[in-house]
Amino acid sequence: MTDLIHPFFKATQEVFRLMLDLEIQQAPGTSVPDLHNKAVYVSIGIIGDLEGKIDYCFPESMTLEIVRILSGMEMSELDDFVASAISEVVNIISGNAMTGLFESQVQCDILPPSIEVAELRSGWNDPAQVLTLETSIGPLLVDVQLTKKAA
């Protein structure tokens, strides 16, 4: 059975390394860390052999820091510029993950991302499908909600 989680880990690791010079590590276990304050949810739909969506959850401070690293400019609020830049980063990660899935003969496409700023959700659909990643600028959650397309 195809591992649906690993391509997202690999893609996130590569994008963080190349674009941000940051290393990521998978947190042990399936516990979801406490995120304080607001979080930025970027959701991206998947169509093709698999259907569903991927939710990326970034703490507010981490989102601002990512865009600061990219631009070299201090970011103080989650405005249209920051939302667009972080959505594009997610777009790139997800596109790379689709390439990873394709190498396992799973063909999918991504849909345009949507973004929402909210308090951290208390529950996740299936903790086994949630990648909890640690970086030096904060934790990142990737909730992979994919199912095989019905024949």
Next chain:
Amino acid sequence: MMWKDKYTLGVEMIDQQHMELFERVESFLLVLRSKEPWERKVEKVKETLEFMKEYVVKHFHDEECYQRKMGFPDCDRHCEIHAEFTAEVQGFVQLFEEQGYEEPLVQKFAGKLLAWLINHVAATDQKIADHVHRLGVEA
């Protein structure tokens, strides 16, 4: 500063064009993110878009010619990525012309441009350098 030495491909013409693109985008962002009133920023926005429309097309063309010259195996896919981005920029330009240069839309364009450019140069274009390196060809 947006430009990093690690983005250098070792191909002088392409590296110079990349550095020019980064400088122009950075200068655009400095104006866009400043506290100046929007009316004062709009001229810089229009100037950058005019530059991007012309310079990006020239750069993509030059880079694609170089890829073909070097027999880069992923050239077709790379050209598609260029075409997709060009279409996105044109889509924004069309929206600006239809809706006016409204700040939220321009900020959205700038965020996309920033992340796209860095990924493209830091990751996608590096594959050209890897290929040339493998050939052992003097760039």
